Amino acid sequence: MKTIIPDAKKMNKTLSRKLLKIWKKNYMAIIVLVPVTAHFLVFVFFPVLFGLFSSFTNFSFRNFANGTWRFVGLENWIDVLSDSNFWQSMIVTLKYTILYVPAVMVLGLFFAYILSRELKGIRFFRSVFFLPSITSGIVLAAVWKYLFASNEGGVFNAIIGRIGLGPINFWGDGTTVLPIIAALGVYMGAGSLMVYFLGGLKGIPTSFYESALIDGAGKWTIFRRITLPLLKPTILYALILSTIASFQVFDVINILTLGGPAGESTTIVYLIYNNGFKLGQLGYAAAVSYVLFIIIAIITFIQYKFLGTGVSYE
């Protein structure tokens, strides 16, 4: 008589055999990915969620520790969007971006263009322009502080002092602070953009240039009509990354100006740091950081839409 009730022992054997088969096939993936995914969930994913969560609370270091915090709904968000400090930091960040991005892109492209010929000794110059890109911002900021020291002893002021121009109070004057910080950014960024554009330039087939030259086109026309359009994808990528980077300036501001004078160099990230760490308003800082996230996403999207039409070599 055939048994209708399944044999439990047989089922266990088949189940364990199946598991063994899965293990044999995937043990490497399991051993590698399980701990890594756990690490990811704890150290990458959870903080992002927790940040969103805390933007709806009134967390401070004290009330978090003793559990007396409470939900405040959209209060932080409303506070952020109606806070003049926040809007000023937005304006400062935008001013910085407008100063930094065009300058670094133009300089990077300029260096790449003039250094694109394989002449003898050109590699040395490429190295020189690239060196600041791998140097720590702190190290260069240390020099910058004295390069543009506000008294007549500073390097810049000493030089213009020779021709009789008065010393410029770089660090104390609200209108000069951002430009010199942006100049530091450009100094550090131009080199890596240069290398990137060099790669892009290499990808343009020389046949294009040759036929244009035969047609009698001048250098500037060639650059405008052939080089630039073909570099569009490279330029777009560089633009997006540079903009995102410019929104995240912090290190040099923290040691050079501390966001001063009078908040003239307080960028958004500095605001997050200041409010979150110095003043302990964790919920508020979290809300600001998410607003920053949204803004970066929007600007990236706009840039992509505006410039993202594909180019192919036809």
Place this chain on the structure above:
Amino acid sequence: MNTKMTKLGTIIFWSGLIIFAGMFIFPFIMMITGSFSDTREIIPRKNFWIPEYIYFGNYKNFFANSKSISWVKNSFVYAVVPVITGTFINTLVGYVLAKKKFKGRNFLFLFFISMMLVPGQVSLVPNYVMYTTVFNFTDSYAAILVPGLWSISNMFLMRQYASTLPDSIIEAAVIDGSGDFKTFFKIVFPMLKTPIAVMGIFAFLAYWNIYLPVLIYMNDPGMYNLTVGVGTMVQLDGNYGMQMLGAVVCLVPVFILYVFCQRYFVEGISLSGIKG
């Protein structure tokens, strides 16, 4: 583009380049000469950046001070450990996600990648709360090393590279009886030597230069790395010579790497996009 240059054009080209290059090198020269200048006076004299004589006192003070020595030590710890752990973990994960087929593989990969879009500032405060209250990482190497075991962007790079490896070689090894991990270490890992080297160099640089995490998790100045240490020196507006010296010391390993590993830098930028 190789159009011919006129004689005048050549002169303008090279002299312009030399001038530009000079301007770019100048801050580094300032650093070096500054480190040898004696600036212990309270009121800085005019043109303080041109040293009157070579002064070794700054070097003596820096290397005799246990605090600044610990900055150097810490910088190496913070920079070298993540490179070692990252080399193994990023490559392993990248390889598994590229070559091993299993259910949910694409989902997991996209899940990891999606977090690359979120700016670091979003997790800044939550991480701080977590690390200081739950994990107690304050003033501990763990604050930097534990999160730094691997990175999503480097794992992404490795995955891209691993997916270009020919399946035939891997399959041949499996047929020969080589287990998964053995195959990985004997065959896959050596094939990925160059991207690993590039990744390692950039990771070293990034961790050598870190500032904010060290700043917020280390209250004891003895736990600072050179970057934060020099940063505090600059903020306190003290001795110009010492600050320049700090900058020079911070720069030396970077510069050495730069001189000897030039080609990795160039490859790295063009492969993974712009740094910073």
